[in-house]
Amino acid sequence: MEGRLVVAVSPHIRAEMDTRKVMMGVLISLVPGIVAGVWFFRWHALVLLASCLAGTLSAEASACILRKKPSTLGDLSAAVTGVLLAMVLPPTLPFWAAFLGGVVAVGVGKQVFGGLGQNIFNPALVGRAFLMAAFPVLMTTWVAPGPEAVTVATPLALMKFDHKATPLLDLLVGKVGGCMGETSALALLIGGLFLVLKGYADWRIPLSYLGTVAVLGAIPWAFRPDLYPSPMFHLLAGGLMLGAWFMATDPVTTPVTKVGRYMFGIGAGVLVVVIRLWGGLPEGVMYSILLMNAVTPLIDRYTVPVPFGGKR
Amino acid sequence: MERREEVSRRPWYQEYLKGLWEENPIFRMLLGMCPTLAVTTSALNGLSMGLATTFVLTSTSLVVSIIRKLVPGQVRIATFTVIIATFVTVADLFLKAKFPAISKALGPYVPLIVVNCFILGRQEVFASKNPTGRSILDALGVGSGFIFALTLLGSIRELLGSGEVFGHEVIPGWHPWVVMILPAGAFLTLGFLVAAMNAIERTK
Numbered sequence: 001m002e003g004r005l006v007v008a009v010s011p012h013i014r015a016e017m018d019t020r021k022v023m024m025g026v027l028i029s030l031v032p033g034i035v036a037g038v039w040f041f042r043w044h045a046l047v048l049l050a051s052c053l054a055g056t057l058s059a060e061a062s063a064c065i066l067r068k069k070p071s072t073l074g075d076l077s078a079a080v081t082g083v084l085l086a087m088v089l090p091p092t093l094p095f096w097a098a099f100l101g102g103v104v105a106v107g108v109g110k111q112v113f114g115g116l117g118q119n120i121f122n123p124a125l126v127g128r129a130f131l132m133a134a135f136p137v138l139m140t141t142w143v144a145p146g147p148e149a150v151t152v153a154t155p156l157a158l159m160k161f162d163h164k165a166t167p168l169l170d171l172l173v174g175k176v177g178g179c180m181g182e183t184s185a186l187a188l189l190i191g192g193l194f195l196v197l198k199g200y201a202d203w204r205i206p207l208s209y210l211g212t213v214a215v216l217g218a219i220p221w222a223f224r225p226d227l228y229p230s231p232m233f234h235l236l237a238g239g240l241m242l243g244a245w246f247m248a249t250d251p252v253t254t255p256v257t258k259v260g261r262y263m264f265g266i267g268a269g270v271l272v273v274v275i276r277l278w279g280g281l282p283e284g285v286m287y288s289i290l291l292m293n294a295v296t297p298l299i300d301r302y303t304v305p306v307p308f309g310g311k312r
Numbered sequence: 313m314e315r316r317e318e319v320s321r322r323p324w325y326q327e328y329l330k331g332l333w334e335e336n337p338i339f340r341m342l343l344g345m346c347p348t349l350a351v352t353t354s355a356l357n358g359l360s361m362g363l364a365t366t367f368v369l370t371s372t373s374l375v376v377s378i379i380r381k382l383v384p385g386q387v388r389i390a391t392f393t394v395i396i397a398t399f400v401t402v403a404d405l406f407l408k409a410k411f412p413a414i415s416k417a418l419g420p421y422v423p424l425i426v427v428n429c430f431i432l433g434r435q436e437v438f439a440s441k442n443p444t445g446r447s448i449l450d451a452l453g454v455g456s457g458f459i460f461a462l463t464l465l466g467s468i469r470e471l472l473g474s475g476e477v478f479g480h481e482v483i484p485g486w487h488p489w490v491v492m493i494l495p496a497g498a499f500l501t502l503g504f505l506v507a508a509m510n511a512i513e514r515t516k
Contacts, residue, residue, distance in 0.1 A: 133491035
């Protein structure tokens, strides 16, 4: 009889999706961005990618050994963190700094809190924030795409400090200075749309995030187009595309309710525009997402859905 | 109102040793976090802060244990604070006169020893209830634990932040991690040290 009669509690239908599949989907959706990064920054991009992956994977493996837990390398989340981290670092960052960033991203950003699902902040952005504080000069040295590594300013820095606009087509394709995987808005958009259409990420966050930046960015531009960048520039420049599609949609560090996700996107969008236009830094995507990560538990608490027939 | 005497019954050397590990103010009790996080940008700063605090703690414990039967319970906190403030002034003026460079590096954190909570804590928990000899040993023990913690923290931050320890180059060609000198580095280092101490404690 045993084995033929199975009585189990609901749910009886299991979804095919598991962590490994979702992470695989994210990795696939990052391919266009990586290809663009490697195309523009050549071997710099490959070295960066390899060092970051080595950092995150070794930190994940050693944390599992230290905590006497089965290895979680197979769920690919550390690999996703490594690739995302490499994409938000300057291409010419030394390999040891990238490796350190990977170790901090997974070690301090994730494993200290208890592993995947427990972390408060997006691990890749924790790694970047650490590197930003540790090596401010290395982290703000940018090179132009192409075989010769010529130092340039990023489009956002040019806009902020010299009021010089970069052609929108260059921003769309990615032929500008910037982090390894953030320059080509088009490649990231393709990957992001894949992610959303396959259902791996919720469209509400990128929509509200990008929408808020566009609307808020348009207001000062409407009054002083000579001083402030256009909303299109806001959308295409810097790390906004990467952040909105791949980092603000991290299911662990963003709200679980639908209303909460709109709030997350709007809040992050406001922060980006405020930092870009009035802050001391040219770019604010990293801090906008990290700050909204910090208030995510609060958002979740205030947006608990009311069950049918229930009372608030 | 006479306070009940709760004399410690440990062997005398335990009064000193317990401060180093099981009642270490930083790693086990997490008291006095303000100087711990603020001044440990280098090993020397940590050591000087530790020594100044130990001086204040030991002198205060001495005086408080001598007068412990004269102080009414209602005003004991105020009395302890006045005694602490007296010795803090001594330490502050001494550093200013003899070691102006260190005094400048520690800045407002020397006068702020007054509000260091484990100094007051030792008076309340120990010196006001125990004879003078034991109180001095206890103060020296907790002070040594504090010196150990601050010097360790300062050494790690200085090593990673500049490749030096006590101003001597340890790792040639080290690329400084600026973050370790910043407040964030203090929190990170302290967190990892406390985690390491807990891990050691657990294996016992």
